[in-house]
Amino acid sequence: MKQPDLDLITALVHHPYQPPSDFVALQPAVHKASTVVFPDVAALRNRRWLDKSGYTYGLHGTPTSYQLEERLCTLEGGKQCLLAPSGLAAIACVALALLGTGDEVLIPDNAYGPNKSLAQAELLQWGISHAFYDPMDVADLAARITPRTRLVWLEAPGSVSMEFPDLAAMVALCRERGVISALDNTWGAGLAFRPFDLDGDGSHRLGVDISVHALTKYPSGGGDVLMGSVITVDQVLHLRLKLTHMRLGIGVSGNDCETLLRALPSVALRYRAHDAAARELAGWLQRHPCVVQVLHPALPGSPGHAHWQQLCGGAFGGQGAAAGLFSVVFDPRHSQARVDAFCDSLRLFKLGYSWGGPTSLVVPYEIESMRERALPQLRPGTVVRFNVGLEAVEDLRADLAQALEAAFS
Ligand SMILES: *Cc1c(COP(=O)(O)O)cnc(C)c1O
Numbered sequence: 001m002k003q004p005d006l007d008l009i010t011a012l013v014h015h016p017y018q019p020p021s022d023f024v025a026l027q028p029a030v031h032k033a034s035t036v037v038f039p040d041v042a043a044l045r046n047r048r049w050l051d052k053s054g055y056t057y058g059l060h061g062t063p064t065s066y067q068l069e070e071r072l073c074t075l076e077g078g079k080q081c082l083l084a085p086s087g088l089a090a091i092a093c094v095a096l097a098l099l100g101t102g103d104e105v106l107i108p109d110n111a112y113g114p115n116k117s118l119a120q121a122e123l124l125q126w127g128i129s130h131a132f133y134d135p136m137d138v139a140d141l142a143a144r145i146t147p148r149t150r151l152v153w154l155e156a157p158g159s160v161s162m163e164f165p166d167l168a169a170m171v172a173l174c175r176e177r178g179v180i181s182a183l184d185n186t187w188g189a190g191l192a193f194r195p196f197d198l199d200g201d202g203s204h205r206l207g208v209d210i211s212v213h214a215l216t217k218y219p220s221g222g223g224d225v226l227m228g229s230v231i232t233v234d235q236v237l238h239l240r241l242k243l244t245h246m247r248l249g250i251g252v253s254g255n256d257c258e259t260l261l262r263a264l265p266s267v268a269l270r271y272r273a274h275d276a277a278a279r280e281l282a283g284w285l286q287r288h289p290c291v292v293q294v295l296h297p298a299l300p301g302s303p304g305h306a307h308w309q310q311l312c313g314g315a316f317g318g319q320g321a322a323a324g325l326f327s328v329v330f331d332p333r334h335s336q337a338r339v340d341a342f343c344d345s346l347r348l349f350k351l352g353y354s355w356g357g358p359t360s361l362v363v364p365y366e367i368e369s370m371r372e373r374a375l376p377q378l379r380p381g382t383v384v385r386f387n388v389g390l391e392a393v394e395d396l397r398a399d400l401a402q403a404l405e406a407a408f409s
Contacts (some may be wrong), residue, residue: 003161028261031062032254050239054341056334058252059356068257069229071264075219077085077197078231079092082245083252087186089216090228091115092122094182094210095151097244101127103150108135108160108165109290109372114183132372135165138173142401154208155184156311157304160365160385162295162327163377164304168198171208180237182210189209189218189270192312192321196233200314209237216354218323221270223357225256258378266287270390272316274356278388281396282326290334293379296326303377325355329381334408339364340384342407348399349393356388360396362386 006014036055038044052066059068069081095118099105105123107116109132119130129148135158136142145152152174157164167183174181185195185208194200196207213219215227230245232238277389282296293299297308298320308322315321331340343351349362367375367383388396 006276011379028064028067029260030254031064032059033062037241042153050242056127059249060246061255062259064254064257065239068261068264069298071191071261072213072215072219072229073231075264076185076213076231077190077194078211079081080231080235080242080348081298082230082238082242083257084230085247085252086120086182086226087112087212087228088114088218089250090212090214090230091249092118092211093120093242093245093248094230095123095243096186098151098180099123099128103153104129104131104146104148106131106133106141106144106149106155108133108155110135110161110163111153112159112186113370115153119237123253125261132227133259134373136163136377139217140171141170141393142173143287144333145173145179149177149179152179152181152183153182155187157187157297157308158236160303160327160370161367161375161378162297162325164297164311165301165306166307166309168206168325171198171206176205180209182212183208184214185211185219187323187325188312188321189213189267189271190219190321192315192323194223198311200311204233206231209234210241215260217356218266218271219260219264219356221267221356221358222259223354223359227252227256227260228329240326245354254390271321271323272388274388275316275322277320277390277393277396278324278326278386280393281386281388281400282328284397285328285400288404290404291328292330292381293329294326295329295378296322297324297385298322298323320371325385326388327383327385329379329383334380334382336364338407339384342403343384344398345403346401348396349386350404357387358390360387360389360391 029057047056048054049060072081084093131144133144156167171181185197195211197204212232213229213230230241282294286294287289296302313320343362343364346362348359352361364384365383
């Protein structure tokens with residue numbers, strides 16, 4: 001269909017063929033672009049991208065990224081969404097948008113490690129101070145909020161040590177003191193509790209201001225996409241975040257959005273499967289003589305279990321929701337080397353970071369070096385964290401049994 005007056009190479013670029021526009025399919029299309037074409041100069045001059053009523057440039061949104069944003073708002077009960085190329089980029093975007101020289105950010109001592117590192121390196125270098133508060137002590141957080149406090153991070157439960165905080169009380173405190181609260185909601189994933197409606201009664205009286213989610217984990221479910229989201233319910237706050245997001249140029253790819261759109265319909269089913277298997281294995285390990293403590297918020301005796309029960313206990317028809325993660329403290333009479341040998345002996349559980357994918361993972365941690373304060377809720381011993389994948393639970397139990405036997409007997 002070469003146009004006669006154009007050179008062949010020009011005709012390949014400016015090709016007149018347009019497919020019919022009535023293609024109706026259930027699966028979202030992958031739209032990819034840097035340039036978005038305007039019909040005329042007036043449209044170009046009047047371009048509006050802040051309210052998502054049109055398109056301006058690939059970085060500022062495509063039909064594919066808008067679709068993903070809307071579905072994620074549904075998942076978490078929010079109204080506006082920004083996408084970032086990783087969970088950590090989403091965390092950094094919130095910090096850069098809301099903090100300036102002289103401000104202070106408060107972070108729970110058990111938070112996702114790189115969030116703490118960001119505060120200790122870049123933020124500090126820009127004159128933004130930080131303090132790590134005790135996640136299990138609302139009074140400690142209250143005492144640390146000063147007129148310089150601009151942002152309070154929350155995480156439920158904490159990374160690795162799995163303590164479940166009194167999230168509702170902490171959010172209420174931030175509200176009362178007029179400080180923005182941002183929750184790292186990766187564990188809850190929008191499924192364990194409603195971050196913008198912590199009472200769970202639909203009243204929205206009590207909720208976080210910002211929910212950040214590492215979509216890399218449960219929404220992806222495949223261990224093959226890195227992405228993060230920043231969800232809000234307040235348009236003014238959203239626009240503040242969005243302008244920083246735009247100036248930083250942290251866009252996401254259409255293909256990655258499509259991978260997430262494809263995985264999202266099964267996220268609740270997968271989450272429940274991870275949860276059920278993790279609870280079974282955590283309960284089994286709790287009875288093993290080498291283990292002195294199992295850190296899993298749904299297990300009675302785990303730090304903050306009552307708070308978990310209150311916030312997440314009603315999910316999934318009253319069974320409660322608890323993701324697929326737990327940690328184990330091995331009896332200190334077993335050396336670190338023995339515990340390392342246990343991890344090395346596992347066959348189905350692979351050594352590696354992250355979670356939410358189909359493959360079970362294990363990581364040993366030196367938890368004392370990760371915390372500023374003592375951990376009175378934790379028994380002494382070596383901590384190992386498990387991410388339970390989607391394998392058959394009997395196979396995982398057999399794998400744990402053979403590795404315990406190999407390392408500790
Ligand atoms: C993985 C994770 C992140 C960061 O996500 P990436 O996409 O890997 O950058 C943030 N918070 C928590 C709790 C996480 O587990």
